[in-house]
Amino acid sequence: MAAQIIDGKALAQQIRERIAKDVVDLVAQKGVRPGLAAILVGDDPASHIYVRNKQKACDAAGIYVDENKLPASTTQAELLRLIEKVNADPKIHGILVQLPLPKHIDSKVILDSVSPLKDADGFHPYNFGRLVEGNPIFEACTPKGVIKMIESTGVTIEGKRAVVLGRSNIVGKPAALMLLHRHATVTICHSKTKDLPAVCREAEILVVAIGKAKFVTADMVREGAMVIDVGTNRTAEGKVVGDVDYEPVSRKAGWISPVPGGVGPMTIAMLLDNTLESAKRAAGLA
Numbered sequence: 001m002a003a004q005i006i007d008g009k010a011l012a013q014q015i016r017e018r019i020a021k022d023v024v025d026l027v028a029q030k031g032v033r034p035g036l037a038a039i040l041v042g043d044d045p046a047s048h049i050y051v052r053n054k055q056k057a058c059d060a061a062g063i064y065v066d067e068n069k070l071p072a073s074t075t076q077a078e079l080l081r082l083i084e085k086v087n088a089d090p091k092i093h094g095i096l097v098q099l100p101l102p103k104h105i106d107s108k109v110i111l112d113s114v115s116p117l118k119d120a121d122g123f124h125p126y127n128f129g130r131l132v133e134g135n136p137i138f139e140a141c142t143p144k145g146v147i148k149m150i151e152s153t154g155v156t157i158e159g160k161r162a163v164v165l166g167r168s169n170i171v172g173k174p175a176a177l178m179l180l181h182r183h184a185t186v187t188i189c190h191s192k193t194k195d196l197p198a199v200c201r202e203a204e205i206l207v208v209a210i211g212k213a214k215f216v217t218a219d220m221v222r223e224g225a226m227v228i229d230v231g232t233n234r235t236a237e238g239k240v241v242g243d244v245d246y247e248p249v250s251r252k253a254g255w256i257s258p259v260p261g262g263v264g265p266m267t268i269a270m271l272l273d274n275t276l277e278s279a280k281r282a283a284g285l286a
């Protein structure tokens, strides 16, 4: 039996339409238009594409964007000054500092300088701590999108065996916490995990975020499992492929999310959602 496809692109589109309506209401009721400061340093082509996609999505939803494209030679001090400026700007409710940053800049120092009240990416230690507590304000966009995709299927998370492949602070770790708070029994795997295929085979929900093209093969997947592929890898021919070997795995899984058209579009929708929610809080609504 072929797996049912979790169409992240379509789900993201629905969410963006709902956000656009909410923006109209917020402007009408409170005179507040949500604003996002997007900060991009250097000339990584993939980052430029992502930021352009985020900009387009904000435009379509009526979210104001303050776009800051800075040269690769930007110093850490200059970047910190820009962040101080947008931290203080009342038109801005969300701040996105696109990663990766150039090597001469300490990402940790930069991310820590973003106001936790405008941290639309959910990367600030305050927001990460709130997530650990189970009382989050801003949740990281990619894992938040993963959860919405799982929930969109109607499959309950509570009581399920969930395995998260990858433990990064921006995807794997927060995804595992979000599943835990929804009462899954969660295992987190990483490069030192022993007999990874056997652990993956236990998963009723398998979230894959390691950054290795087609790493997860059918023998690592339990019959009927839900497989969410976060990986975004570019092949030599410039094609985007996930961390999951899609064709064979989709014949064994019960549910699968494609790449492209899965988690990527949801990540962008969640950035808009976080910015909107922040603007609502600033307007005294939430």
Ligand SMILES: NC(=O)C1=CN([C@@H]2O[C@H](COP(=O)(O)OP(=O)(O)OC[C@H]3O[C@@H](n4cnc5c(N)ncnc54)[C@H](OP(=O)(O)O)[C@@H]3O)[C@@H](O)[C@H]2O)C=CC1
Pocket: 142, 165, 166, 167, 168, 169, 170, 171, 172, 189, 190, 191, 192, 193, 196, 209, 210, 211, 212, 230, 231, 232, 233, 263, 264, 265, 267
């Ligand atoms: N669609 C989207 O919106 C987004 C997609 N991504 C994509 O998701 C993927 C993961 O991103 P990110 O979390 O930032 O990646 P990182 O490189 O920060 O983390 C990768 C994780 O995978 C683990 N890992 C790597 N190789 C193996 C292996 N062979 N076996 C087991 N575990 C392994 C690492 O383990 P260890 O900790 O031991 O080193 C690490 O925990 C990438 O493809 C990225 O492009 C990321 C963000 C957003």
Ligand SMILES: Nc1nc(=O)c2c([nH]1)NC[C@@H]1CN(c3ccc(C(=O)N[C@@H](CCC(=O)O)C(=O)O)cc3)C=[N+]21
Pocket: 049, 050, 053, 096, 097, 098, 099, 100, 121, 141, 142, 232, 240, 259, 260, 261, 262, 263, 264, 265, 267, 268
């Ligand atoms: N501060 C910060 N926040 C991020 O959220 C962030 C970041 N930095 N740095 C890089 C990663 C990566 N990321 C993606 C977003 C959308 C797609 C996406 O829309 N992908 C399309 C395909 C795009 C293509 O074809 O290139 C899809 O999967 O359908 C992918 C990856 C966000 N990230």
